[in-house]
Amino acid sequence: MAVSIALAGNPNSGKTTMFNVLTGSSQYVGNRPGVTVEGKVGQMRNYPDVNVVDLPGIYSLSPYTMEEVVTRNYLIDEHPDAIINLVDASNIERNLYLTTQLCEVGFPVVIALNMMDVAEKNGDTIHIDKLSQMLGCDVIPTSALKEKGLDELCEAAVHAAKKGQAVFGGCRFSPRIETALSQIEALISDTAEKLHMRWFVVKVFERDQRVMESLNLPEDRQKKIDKIITKCEQEFDDESDSIIINERYEYITALVKQCVIRHELGTTVSDKVDDVMTNRYLALPLFIVIMCGVYYISIQTVGGWAAGWMEQLIAAACTAVRALLEQASAADWMTGLVVDGLISGVGAVLSFVPQLLVLFLFLALLEDCGYMARIAFIMDQVFRRFGLSGKSFIPLLVASGCGVPGIMSCRTIESEKDRKITIMVTTFVPCGAKLPLIALIAGSLFGNSAWIAISVYFVGVLMVFLSGLILKKSRALSSDPAPFVMEMPSYHIPSAKNVARHVWDDIRAFVIKAGTIIFLACGIIWFLSNFAWNLRMTDASHSILADIGGLLAPLFRPLGFGQWQPAVATLTGIAAKENIVSSLNVLYGWEGTENISSVFTPLSGYAFLMFNMLCSPCVAAIGAIRREMGSLRWTLFALGYQTGLAYVVTFILYQTGIFIQTGQFQITTAVAVLLAAGALYLIFRRAPQPKTV
Numbered sequence: 001m002a003v004s005i006a007l008a009g010n011p012n013s014g015k016t017t018m019f020n021v022l023t024g025s026s027q028y029v030g031n032r033p034g035v036t037v038e039g040k041v042g043q044m045r046n047y048p049d050v051n052v053v054d055l056p057g058i059y060s061l062s063p064y065t066m067e068e069v070v071t072r073n074y075l076i077d078e079h080p081d082a083i084i085n086l087v088d089a090s091n092i093e094r095n096l097y098l099t100t101q102l103c104e105v106g107f108p109v110v111i112a113l114n115m116m117d118v119a120e121k122n123g124d125t126i127h128i129d130k131l132s133q134m135l136g137c138d139v140i141p142t143s144a145l146k147e148k149g150l151d152e153l154c155e156a157a158v159h160a161a162k163k164g165q166a167v168f169g170g171c172r173f174s175p176r177i178e179t180a181l182s183q184i185e186a187l188i189s190d191t192a193e194k195l196h197m198r199w200f201v202v203k204v205f206e207r208d209q210r211v212m213e214s215l216n217l218p219e220d221r222q223k224k225i226d227k228i229i230t231k232c233e234q235e236f237d238d239e240s241d242s243i244i245i246n247e248r249y250e251y252i253t254a255l256v257k258q259c260v261i262r263h264e265l266g267t268t269v270s271d272k273v274d275d276v277m278t279n280r281y282l283a284l285p286l287f288i289v290i291m292c293g294v295y296y297i298s299i300q301t302v303g304g305w306a307a308g309w310m311e312q313l314i315a316a317a318c319t320a321v322r323a324l325l326e327q328a329s330a331a332d333w334m335t336g337l338v339v340d341g342l343i344s345g346v347g348a349v350l351s352f353v354p355q356l357l358v359l360f361l362f363l364a365l366l367e368d369c370g371y372m373a374r375i376a377f378i379m380d381q382v383f384r385r386f387g388l389s390g391k392s393f394i395p396l397l398v399a400s401g402c403g404v405p406g407i408m409s410c411r412t413i414e415s416e417k418d419r420k421i422t423i424m425v426t427t428f429v430p431c432g433a434k435l436p437l438i439a440l441i442a443g444s445l446f447g448n449s450a451w452i453a454i455s456v457y458f459v460g461v462l463m464v465f466l467s468g469l470i471l472k473k474s475r476a477l478s479s480d481p482a483p484f485v486m487e488m489p490s491y492h493i494p495s496a497k498n499v500a501r502h503v504w505d506d507i508r509a510f511v512i513k514a515g516t517i518i519f520l521a522c523g524i525i526w527f528l529s530n531f532a533w534n535l536r537m538t539d540a541s542h543s544i545l546a547d548i549g550g551l552l553a554p555l556f557r558p559l560g561f562g563q564w565q566p567a568v569a570t571l572t573g574i575a576a577k578e579n580i581v582s583s584l585n586v587l588y589g590w591e592g593t594e595n596i597s598s599v600f601t602p603l604s605g606y607a608f609l610m611f612n613m614l615c616s617p618c619v620a621a622i623g624a625i626r627r628e629m630g631s632l633r634w635t636l637f638a639l640g641y642q643t644g645l646a647y648v649v650t651f652i653l654y655q656t657g658i659f660i661q662t663g664q665f666q667i668t669t670a671v672a673v674l675l676a677a678g679a680l681y682l683i684f685r686r687a688p689q690p691k692t693v
Contacts, residue, residue, distance in 0.1 A: 003050045003161045004078070008071060008102060009086030010095050011057035012373075014114045017498070018086055018144035019054040022154065046151075047158055053080065059094075061101045061199075062208070062241075066411035075105050076196060082108040082161035084153065089119035089126060089141070092260060096252045099135070100171045104202060106195040108160035109137045112153050116141040118490075123263025131259040145495060166195075171251035177243065180232050181205060184225055191215050205229055206241040270490040274374065283378045288458075290366070295457065296450035298359040299439060304448050306354030307439065314347035333530070333537060341526025344585050346519050350511070355439055356432050357507055363400065364502040368494035372397060386465040387472030389413055392422040396429045396464060401506055403427040403621040407628055417477045423628050424638040425467045427617040428460040432510060433577040434613060440581050444596040445605040452606070456613055463614060463645065470682045471641075478687060510578075521572055521579050525586050529568075540565075540587065558668050559611060559647070560604035560654040570611065576618050603661070607654040614646035648675050 007022075009015040023042025044050040055074060056067030075083070085102050087095040092113075103109055111132075119126060132139040138156045142149035172178065185201045192200035192215060203211040204225060217225070229240050236243050276282060297303065318339050325335045366372050376397065380390025391413045399406025406426045413419040430438060435453075442452035471477045528545040532538045540546060549564025549571075556567050569583035588599065600608060616622065616639045626635045655672035659665065 003047075003082075003158065004053060004080045005044070005050060005157050005161055006053045006055055006075065006080040006083045006107075007086065008055045008075075008083055008098070009057060009112075009114075010059055010088065010098060013057070013086045013088040013095060014144040015057055015086045016054065018084075018112065018114065018142070019052060020501075021144055021147050021150060023052050044154060044158070047154060050158055050161070052084075058098065060098055061105075062206075075102075075107070076199075079195075080107060080161075081164070082110060082157055084110050084112055084157050086112045086114050086144075089113045089116045090122060090124070092119075092126070093252055093256055096255065097248055100248050100251065101199075103135065103137065103171075104199040106166050106197070106199065108164060108166055110153065110157045110160050111135065111137060111139045112144075112149075113139055113141045114144055117143045117146060117148070125261040125263075127259045131255070134255055134259065171248060171255075173244070173247040173251070176235065177205075177232065177247060180228050183228050187221050187225055188215060188217065191217060202244060205232075206244055270370075273491055277371070278374050278378060283374075284382070287375055287378070290371075291457065292450070292454050294359065294362040294366075295453040298355050298362065298450075299442060299453045300448055300450040303355035303358040304439075304443070306358075307351055307443075310351040310354055314343070314351055317347065318343050336530060337523065337526055341522050341586055342519060344522075346522055346582060347585075351436075353507065353510065356435055356510060357503065359435065360401065360432065360503045360506045361499070364499040365494050367502070368498050370491045382465075383468070386468040388421065388464075388468045389415065389418045392418065392425075392464075392468075395422055395426045396461070399426045399429045399431055401432055402509070403431045403433075403617050404624045406431075407621060407624040410628060420629065420634060420638075421468060421471045421477055423625055424471065424641055425464045427621055427642065428463045428467070428614055430456055430460055430613055431577070432506060433618065436578055436581045437609060437612060440584075440596065441600075441605050441609045445600060445602045452609075456609065459610065460613060463649070466679075466683055467641075467645065473682070473685055473687045521575055522582050522586055525568070525572060525583050529587050545587070556611075558655065558671075559650045560607040560658075561600065563599070566599070566608055570608075570615075573612055574616065574619060574622075576620075577612070580612055603654065603657040607650050607657075610653060611646050611650040614649060615643045616646075617642070648679065652676050652679075 007015060007019055019040070019042060022044055024045055040054040042052050042054070044052050053074070055071045058068045058071050060068065061072045061075075062068060074080070083102055083105075085099050087099060099109075099111065113126065113128070113131075116126075126141075128139050128141060138160065140149055140153045140156055142153055144150075173181070181201050184204050185197060188200060188204060189197070200211060200215070204215070207229065212222075232243065233240055238246070277286060321343060322335060322339045325338060376390065376393045379393040383390050383392050392410075395406045395409045397406075398409045403426060406429070407423055410419050410422045410426065413422055430453075438453050438456055442449055446452050525545065528548075529540045529543045530537055531544060532542055533544055533547075545568055546564050549568040552567040552571065553562050553564045556562055556570070561567070565584065565587040568587065569580045572579040572583045584596070584599075596605070617625075622635070622639065625638055626632070629635050629638065651668075652672045652675055655668050659669050659672075
């Protein structure tokens with residue numbers, strides 16, 4: 001049977017980087033909590049019979065967050081053969097808090113003292129042998145980023161797993177607490193699993209509700225245990241869980257005092273940069289300037305130039321393949337399917353790969369250097385004003401790449417109500433799949449202006465804020481925002497390897513989707529738009545798709561795009577948002593995007609863009625919403641809210657634009673005014689008062 005080794009550690013300790021180098025995997029590396037939401041498995045290099053399980057980054061085994069629940073459930077229920085505990089050598093006190101808990105669980109533990117290069121650069125000295133002796137387990141100095149000490153770590157972890165000898169059981173508390181723990185152990189010894197006995201005893205003393213429920217003790221024993229704990233609380237004049245926390249830190253302080261020699265540092269370069277980047281007045285304007293610059297370069301300069309070249313290449317490919325098929329006397333339907341359906345449709349999406357490449361590169365650089373962690377911290381103050389937790393920014397940041405991991409990272413939010421709200425608003429931030437449509441509208445109707453992309457991005461963020469105000473004032477979702485605590489890593493030069501891996505993963509996922517879902521969708525759309533219900537070829541206006549689109553078109557007429565083709569393109573976006581661009585190409589028979597101005601005006605084109613940015617996300621994201629909500633009713637509510645908001649916002653936008661252009665006040669203008677008034681009421685109404693008992 002394969003050996004299973006769990007990889008556990010604090011956020012920002014380099015855990016995911018370590019997992020990547022240990023397994024040759026390509027999990028995303030980030031500087032914020034919640035990057036690893038679920039355990040991921042990879043095969044340890046040079047050990048084909050050893051699996052490494054990457055657990056979420058946590059600070060303790062107390063079930064306060066979803067990551068902590070995932071980690072402790074895995075350790076207690078799945079029984080790994082050993083644990084590699086990643087400890088940040090440059091911040092050893094905080095990291096050892098988790099170590100003392102892992103040593104109590106009952107498995108062999110090997111400590112990877114990571115970031116030793118950083119600790120040495122800071123002038124710190126760590127006595128490895130003494131630390132190992134006091135903790136009772138192997139301590140291996142490593143640097144995951146520079147891939148140092150990894151062979152020794154693998155060898156020690158595999159040896160510990162196969163030997164199967166657990167550490168001595170974590171830190172020892174004061175005699176009075178140890179006496180109480182011994183008394184509790186005697187009361188649960190026949191119920192708790194012997195392997196985890198020390199962990200169960202400590203958790204019972206802490207009054208851990210989940211553990212107490214799992215033990216299902218008789219009422220008389222529960223009363224005896226409660227009496228033991230209450231007596232300790234009275235003697236220490238503190239709650240039981242706080243007593244254990246203080247005892248752990250006293251033990252860690254004594255341990256570090258004997259094993260670590262600190263070199264006092266003055267103000268670092270990272271601190272000086274933070275004086276500017278996190279300044280209360282400059283932080284947000286700087287963030288806006290940086291994001292505007294990123295989209296400007298991605299859309300209007302480097303990315304735009306490369307996209308134009310790609311578009312010409314695909315148009316040439318269409319011409320060449322058409323000539324080749326005509327020369328081979330291929331049937332008209334075959335030529336149409338291959339050239340107008342598949343190559344033109346998929347090519348319309350692939351032509352935006354250069355812009356995506358530039359965008360993903362900049363986002364990866366900002367992430368890897370440590371800047372994005374600062375933005376999460378800064379945005380906490382802003383989000384709280386709109387009824388959301390600062391942790392809500394993390395899913396929005398992840399969703400700028402893809403909505404699915406963005407929705408999944410909502411698990412880092414402790415409050416269930418805050419989590420539901422964040423899930424509902426996460427996809428308002430434009431993801432990479434929406435960039436082709438943004439670039440299409442900006443390039444064809446607005447002279448390739450970067451301001452279109454920037455405006456869409458900030459409208460998405462504005463909808464997040466306004467939705468927070470609206471949803472927080474509903475009785476079902478009303479609550480106080482959860483606290484946001486995170487560690488900000490030092491600024492550092494981005495790792496070329498990590499950045500390249502991140503960009504490659506995102507681009508590869510985009511291209512694979514183009515070669516599968518979009519390829520299939522283009523073929524189906526071409527068929528439905530070129531065949532009638534009697535399965536005979538016809539022009540698009542009499543096709544199956546025209547009839548279907550004709551039923552939907554009236555719904556979108558007040559939004560500015562009442563033809564059946566845009567209605568159908570919007571519908572196909574449910575499969576994948578990239579489908580919208582490819583669908584327009586297939587339905588209108590373009591071999592490029594230069595003809596879009598014959599379909600949309602700048603106003604209607606922007607309205608079409610805005611609706612598709614805010615409405616229901618793709619099928620993959622809908623599936624993620626269903627999993628995270630855990631309820632079909634809440635999933636339907638989320639999709640209804642997203643689509644309803646998109647319709648109202650686009651309706652007001654288009655009708656206001658028409659009124660400004662023509663000066664005519666029509667019935668639809670009056671409806672837009674009423675919708676705007678209703679939206680303002682929902683935003684500014686008073687929050688419901690809590691029920692009194």
